[in-house]
Amino acid sequence: xxxxxxxxxxxxxxxxxxxxxxxxxxxxxxxxxxxxxxxxxxxxxxxxxxxxxxxxxxxxxxxxxxxxxxxxxxxxxxxxxxxxxxxxxxxxxxxxxxxxxxxxxxxxxxxxxxxxxxxxxxxxxxxxxxxxxxxxxxxxxxxxxxxxxxxxxxxxxxxxxxxxxxxxxxxxxxxxxxxxxxxxxxxxxxxxxxxxxxxxxxxxxxxxxxxxxxxxxxxxxxxxxxxxxxxxxxxxxxxxxxxxxxxxxxxxxxxxxxxxxxxxxxxxxxxxxxxxxxxxxxxxxxxxxxxxxxxxxxxxxxxxxxxxxxxxxxxxxxxxxxxxxxxxxxxxxxxxxxxxxxxxxxxxxxxxxxxxxxxxxxxxxxxxxxxxxxxxxxxxxxxxxxxxxxxxxxxxxxxxxxxxxxxxxxxxxxxxxxxxxxxxxxxxxxxxxxxxxxxxxxxxxxx
Amino acid sequence: xxxxxxxxxxxxxxxxxxxxxxxxxxxxxxxxxxxxxxxxxxxxxxxxxxxxxxxxxxxxxxxxxxxxxxxxxxxxxxxxxxxxxxxxxxxxxxxxxxxxxxxxxxxxxxxxxxxxxxxxxxxxxxxxxxxxxxxxxxxxxxxxxxxxxxxxxxxxxxxxxxxxxxxxxxxxxxxxxxxxxxxxxxxxxxxxxxxxxxxxxxxxxxxxxxxxxxxxxxxxxxxxxxxxxxxxxxxxxxxxxxxxxxxxxxxxxxxxxxxxxxxxxxxxxxxxxxxxxxxxxxxxxxxxxxxxxxxxxxxxxxxxxxxxxxxxxxxxxxxxxxxxxxxxxxxxxxxxxxxxxxxx
Numbered sequence: 001x002x003x004x005x006x007x008x009x010x011x012x013x014x015x016x017x018x019x020x021x022x023x024x025x026x027x028x029x030x031x032x033x034x035x036x037x038x039x040x041x042x043x044x045x046x047x048x049x050x051x052x053x054x055x056x057x058x059x060x061x062x063x064x065x066x067x068x069x070x071x072x073x074x075x076x077x078x079x080x081x082x083x084x085x086x087x088x089x090x091x092x093x094x095x096x097x098x099x100x101x102x103x104x105x106x107x108x109x110x111x112x113x114x115x116x117x118x119x120x121x122x123x124x125x126x127x128x129x130x131x132x133x134x135x136x137x138x139x140x141x142x143x144x145x146x147x148x149x150x151x152x153x154x155x156x157x158x159x160x161x162x163x164x165x166x167x168x169x170x171x172x173x174x175x176x177x178x179x180x181x182x183x184x185x186x187x188x189x190x191x192x193x194x195x196x197x198x199x200x201x202x203x204x205x206x207x208x209x210x211x212x213x214x215x216x217x218x219x220x221x222x223x224x225x226x227x228x229x230x231x232x233x234x235x236x237x238x239x240x241x242x243x244x245x246x247x248x249x250x251x252x253x254x255x256x257x258x259x260x261x262x263x264x265x266x267x268x269x270x271x272x273x274x275x276x277x278x279x280x281x282x283x284x285x286x287x288x289x290x291x292x293x294x295x296x297x298x299x300x301x302x303x304x305x306x307x308x309x310x311x312x313x314x315x316x317x318x319x320x321x322x323x324x325x326x327x328x329x330x331x332x333x334x335x336x337x338x339x340x341x342x343x344x345x346x347x348x349x350x351x352x353x354x355x356x357x358x359x360x361x362x363x364x365x366x367x368x369x370x371x372x373x374x375x376x377x378x379x380x381x382x383x384x385x386x387x388x389x390x391x392x393x394x395x396x397x398x399x400x401x402x403x404x405x406x407x408x409x410x411x412x413x414x415x416x417x418x419x420x421x422x423x424x425x426x427x428x429x430x431x432x433x434x435x436x437x438x439x440x441x442x443x444x445x446x447x
Numbered sequence: 448x449x450x451x452x453x454x455x456x457x458x459x460x461x462x463x464x465x466x467x468x469x470x471x472x473x474x475x476x477x478x479x480x481x482x483x484x485x486x487x488x489x490x491x492x493x494x495x496x497x498x499x500x501x502x503x504x505x506x507x508x509x510x511x512x513x514x515x516x517x518x519x520x521x522x523x524x525x526x527x528x529x530x531x532x533x534x535x536x537x538x539x540x541x542x543x544x545x546x547x548x549x550x551x552x553x554x555x556x557x558x559x560x561x562x563x564x565x566x567x568x569x570x571x572x573x574x575x576x577x578x579x580x581x582x583x584x585x586x587x588x589x590x591x592x593x594x595x596x597x598x599x600x601x602x603x604x605x606x607x608x609x610x611x612x613x614x615x616x617x618x619x620x621x622x623x624x625x626x627x628x629x630x631x632x633x634x635x636x637x638x639x640x641x642x643x644x645x646x647x648x649x650x651x652x653x654x655x656x657x658x659x660x661x662x663x664x665x666x667x668x669x670x671x672x673x674x675x676x677x678x679x680x681x682x683x684x685x686x687x688x689x690x691x692x693x694x695x696x697x698x699x700x701x702x703x704x705x706x707x708x709x710x711x712x713x714x715x716x717x718x719x720x721x722x723x724x725x726x727x728x729x730x731x732x733x734x735x736x737x738x739x740x741x742x743x744x745x746x747x748x749x750x751x752x753x754x755x756x757x758x759x760x761x762x763x764x765x766x767x768x769x770x771x772x773x774x775x776x777x778x779x780x781x782x783x784x785x786x787x788x789x790x791x
Contacts, residue, residue, distance in 0.1 A: 159702075163722065167571060167572055168565065168722040169562075169563040169564065169565045169569040169570065169695050169722070170563075170565070170695050170698045170699060170719075170722045170723070172563055172570070172695075173563060173693065173695040173696045173698065173699045174699055176696070177696070177699050302574075303574070304562070304602060305562060305600055305601065305602045371554075371555045371597070371598075371599050373574070373575075374573070374574075374575075377574060
């Protein structure tokens with residue numbers, strides 16, 4: 001034991017002029033003692049270690065917090081808005097398709113068709129007002145624009161229905177005009193909004209799943225600091241183990257491990273939830289819309305007696321829905337996004353539902369082209385309508401399922417992060433105490 | 448514009464000669480030699496464009512100087528068509544090799560129509576087409592097949608009617624309130640006239656407007672590609688012409704306040720007025736609009752056949768019957784079947 005390393009400043013009288021220097025000197029002494037001596041070095045080490053470990057804790061808590069906030073924002077704001085905009089777009093497209101097919105069945109619009117149109121419009125209105133709550137100013141302006149045009153559309157449809165009920169051809173002219181407004185102005189705007197929101201959602205996911213660089217860096221520094229401190233103690237004191245420092249090292253390691261595991265698991269769920277979200281907004285919703293458009297084209301072709309002129313458009317929509325045996329098109333995309341078995345099954349069922357609809361449609365076309373107009377209309381109202389409804393139901397079920405899966409996964413992602421906030425804080429605190437105790441034990445050997 | 452007009456006139460001259468060749472070549476009624484219809488098809492796009500958007504109603508300069516003077520108006524010869532040859536064959540027994548035999552063979556008569564024109568051709572609650580034009584089509588189907596409903600309807604926008612009988616996958620007939628004009632006769636053959644009307648103006652009741660002259664600077668609607676729109680555009684009062692796909696679309700624009708008036712054939716206006724009692728038809732007719740059926744100018748046997756059907760339905764009272772059913776009340780005029788005029 002090297003007693004000569006004990007502090008030697010006591011007993012010296014301070015002189016004028018150097019008083020302040022001496023005071024400062026004493027202040028530093030109080031904290032770490034003489035830097036030149038081993039205990040001084042130990043005190044410095046203790047201070048640095050505690051600060052770095054606590055910083056590490058703060059960075060960890062902060063990183064977890066930022067990610068929780070991002071996840072939270074996805075769950076509470078961005079995804080709901082994305083969902084509302086998707087619903088808005090889909091229900092508007094559906095309304096337009098439904099109205100056209102309503103005219104198929106003659107002037108008195110039958111109950112279910114009128115009901116579905118009403119449901120679509122009220123769903124659109126609801127999602128409009130809900131979306132405005134979550135919208136940024138730019139989106140809000142566009143939403144207001146859609147909200148302004150929607151009553152114009154429904155007004156035109158009301159007039160079309162009124163005239164049609166009286167069997168006046170001007171009703172169809174109103175329908176055409178309404179459809180022009182929907183297809184030419186409202187739908188493109190709704191689609192653009194939905195796309196923009198989908199991009200925003202991607203950005204938010206990126207942020208929520210980003211590597212917590214700072215926290216990991218500080219964690220690595222504190223780990224390195226702890227190891228260096230032990231090496232230093234070993235060279236100075238020739239004692240191999242220091243329980244406090246060893247415990248602190250273990251705790252920091254546990255913290256880093258926890259961060260890595262929880263981060264990875266949370267990211268995994270985050271990716272899954274993003275997959276479910278994209279499955280809906282990038283694949284299933286476009287699939288629904290393509291199916292609706294195909295049905296609208298089929299209906300209008302009969303109402304307006306387009307002959308085969310609109311047949312390519314119909315086929316194009318079905319191709320957008322799925323092609324290459326369900327490998328391509330919107331449903332093909334859905335299969336790449338969806339990770340769970342039930343979701344995959346539903347998409348497969350939807351792909352399988354296209355062929356019956358295609359067949360029923362061919363029957364309508366064959367009847368029409370043979371000149372059997374009445375029979376073609378009947379086939380469209382009964383056979384192809386049933387096949388289409390089945391396809392639509394399957395797609396709906398897939399959308400609902402994916403929505404539920406999204407909720408489950410994003411909650412899991414958030415829960416894993418939530419443990420980190422408290423956990424990282426406590427661990428850092430424990431590690432700091434460990435380091436402090438460990439070094440105090442050595443310091444006491446110098447008294 | 449003048450270069451374009453000159454090009455148009457020369458195109459018209461070519462098609463005119465082709466048309467004459469087609470008429471002269473009326474032998475068996477089978478498909479005409481390519482020489483007769485070839486140039487007409489080739490030149491059509493050049494001739495069609497100015498007709499659709501240029502305001503000059505064509506008594507074409509080229510045509511006036513040509514081999515056959517076509518004239519419009521009350522004393523004009525534009526309404527003349529080919530005389531029927533003998534009585535109609537019994538339904539189901541068309542002359543072998545004739546266009547009618549081809550149609551009978553096919554099993555359906557393909558007809559271009561406008562399906563939104565109230566009283567002339569519109570959908571009933573069962574989506575079947577009905578109206579004054581549809582009755583004519585039923586009678587032609589009856590004459591060929593012995594059944595009125597062996598018809599495939601092909602809805603046409605007004606502007607596409609000429610193309611429909613000449614283009615790829617042509618229709619047999621266009622029966623769509625189509626006015627016979629010299630310009631159109633360069634490119635298609637017409638039947639005899641089955642209905643006569645004239646252009647008037649429809650406005651909102653109480654607007655104070657009395658005629659087209661009072662609509663200077665105001666928006667007046669008519670179908671694109673119709674003679675009506677041309678008449679609006681050349682009117683000295685300079686109304687602003689607004690063209691739409693179908694005359695019925697004009698009523699939507701009038702009701703929405705996007706146009707101030709609609710100007711087209713009185714019979715079509717009567718159909719619009721019947722759909723909106725808050726409108727009124729004003730002024731005296733300021734043009735003659737004789738309606739006839741458009742047929743490919745190569746199919747002269749079909750022209751003669753249709754003319755025979757038209758003459759017969761006037762003779763046996765079916766014209767009056769149809770008029771009473773659809774037009775008498777809205778038009779408030781007694782039935783007056785047009786007297787057929789023939790070229791030969």
